[in-house]
Amino acid sequence: MTASKSLTILKETILAGESKTINMEIAKLHTMNKLKIPIIVERSKLDGPTVLFTACLHGDEINGTEIVRQLIIQKINKPKRGTVICIPIINIFGFINKTREFPDGRDLNRVFPGSKTGSLASRFAFYILKEIMPHVDYAIDFHAGGASRFNAPQIRIVPENSELKELSDVFNAPFTLYSKNISGTFRNSCDKLDVKMLLFEGGKSLDLNDNVTQEALEGTKRFLDHLGMLNPRKKVTIPTHKTIYIEKSSWVRAKYSGMFHGTAIIGSFVKKGDLLATISDPYGKVEHKVKAPHEGYIINVNDAPIIYQGDAVFHISTHLELKS
Numbered sequence: 001m002t003a004s005k006s007l008t009i010l011k012e013t014i015l016a017g018e019s020k021t022i023n024m025e026i027a028k029l030h031t032m033n034k035l036k037i038p039i040i041v042e043r044s045k046l047d048g049p050t051v052l053f054t055a056c057l058h059g060d061e062i063n064g065t066e067i068v069r070q071l072i073i074q075k076i077n078k079p080k081r082g083t084v085i086c087i088p089i090i091n092i093f094g095f096i097n098k099t100r101e102f103p104d105g106r107d108l109n110r111v112f113p114g115s116k117t118g119s120l121a122s123r124f125a126f127y128i129l130k131e132i133m134p135h136v137d138y139a140i141d142f143h144a145g146g147a148s149r150f151n152a153p154q155i156r157i158v159p160e161n162s163e164l165k166e167l168s169d170v171f172n173a174p175f176t177l178y179s180k181n182i183s184g185t186f187r188n189s190c191d192k193l194d195v196k197m198l199l200f201e202g203g204k205s206l207d208l209n210d211n212v213t214q215e216a217l218e219g220t221k222r223f224l225d226h227l228g229m230l231n232p233r234k235k236v237t238i239p240t241h242k243t244i245y246i247e248k249s250s251w252v253r254a255k256y257s258g259m260f261h262g263t264a265i266i267g268s269f270v271k272k273g274d275l276l277a278t279i280s281d282p283y284g285k286v287e288h289k290v291k292a293p294h295e296g297y298i299i300n301v302n303d304a305p306i307i308y309q310g311d312a313v314f315h316i317s318t319h320l321e322l323k324s
Contacts, residue, residue: 007050007083009039010131017045019078026127027120030103035093039132040072040086048082049227052132052139052195053220055087057109057186059094059101063203064142067216076221079229085132090124098206100146110184129189138167139190139197140223142216145204148304149312152267152297153202153215155243156187163196168243170226171198171219174267175299176243178321198223204303245321249299252314254279256288260307264298264314271295276314279307294318 007014012022023036053071055064068088071077077084089095093103101107102121111118114125145151154175157164168176181188190197200219202212218237224230254260256279264276270292277290290313300315307313 007041007043007135009041009085009135014041014043014083016043018043024127024131026123037087037089037092040077040088041083042078042086043083044079044081044229046081048079048229049137050083050085050135051079051224051227051229052085052087052136053077053142054090054139054186055142056089056091056095057141058107058143058146058205059089059091059097059099060146060205061100061142061144062095062206063144063208063212064200065089065095066208067142067200067213067220070213070217071220074217074234075231076217076224076234078231079224080232082227082229083135084224084229085136087132090128093120100205109186110182112184112186112189125186125189128186129193133190133193133195136190136195138223138227139195140171140200140220141186141197142200142202144202144207144212145300148204149300149302149315150204150207150209150266151201152299153212154200154299155219156199156201158191159247164198167196167198167223167226171200171223172239172243173200173202173215173219174241174243175246175297177246177249177299244297244317246297246299246317246319247321248319249296249315249317251312252276252290252293252316254290254307254309254311254313257308258282258286258288258306260302260304260313262301262303262313264292264301266298266301269295269297270316290314292316 022039055068104120106121112125114122155173159178203209258279262277274292280287296317302313
């Protein structure tokens with residue numbers, strides 16, 4: 001699909017070469033106040049693909065919102081050709097309350113494709129797919145780690161999809177994880193609609209991280225440049241290292257409860273037996289060492305100061321894709 005002379009979203013028409021912010025209003029707060037979700041559309045006069053950038057599907061993952069905000073204020077979203085649509089906050093309810101879920105307690109990223117007459121979260125999912133996605137060719141959905149777990153900047157794609165792998169190569173995040181689509185997710189619905197989506201993960205919930213944001217911005221510029229859409233005033237940086245593809249990974253879980261003192265650095269390569277952290281009691285009597293069970297790259301660390309037995313504390317790669 002290529003950009004046409006006019007584009008209509010939620011009964012609002014955006015002409016080629018036009019910029020417009022459309023407010024999506026599906027529900028009100030319980031106080032009866034209107035709740036508007038801005039959809040920011042930038043169109044070139046030249047035909048080209050339509051790209052969607054979304055964030056805050058989970059209301060507490062605000063680093064994604066910061067990434068999309070930066071795309072807007074730096075005018076990266078003004079395309080050389082085609083159309084760029086930005087939705088910095090999808091789950092506006094969760095963003096207001098600093099919570100992951102919708103007010104109905106549902107995870108928006110588990111109710112797609114949604115229903116016109118379903119729960120609040122389900123209705124939002126329905127209208128996103130009905131009103132916006134039919135116009136979209138490519139998308140990047142920005143996420144962050146939850147529950148104090150910090151994700152190294154990474155792209156997630158389904159295995160054995162050459163088109164997505166090419167786009168991931170272009171984005172060139174520090175890591176790319178192969179992960180199957182989960183039923184009910186936005187990514188799964190996009191795949192069924194033949195929208196080529198990259199899912200970006202980086203940082204943690206209720207936190208802003210400049211390094212993660214910068215990785216995402218540079219990758220997005222390379223993505224747009226690959227599609228011939230990057231604003232000519234913007235420069236592309238080429239990393240010295242190519243993305244590391246991870247086929248499988250596993251979690252290291254705490255064997256003890258206590259105060260958590262992590263020493264391993266996110267994104268680093270560790271060998272079997274390397275010290276990752278210590279878990280201590282508050283009284284200075286006990287200290288347990290957490291060691292790497294195998295070698296691999298650390299792609300997620302738990303930043304919580306206090307943990308419980310069984311908590312996931314480190315996510316480490318187990319199988320890397322062999323370089324051709």
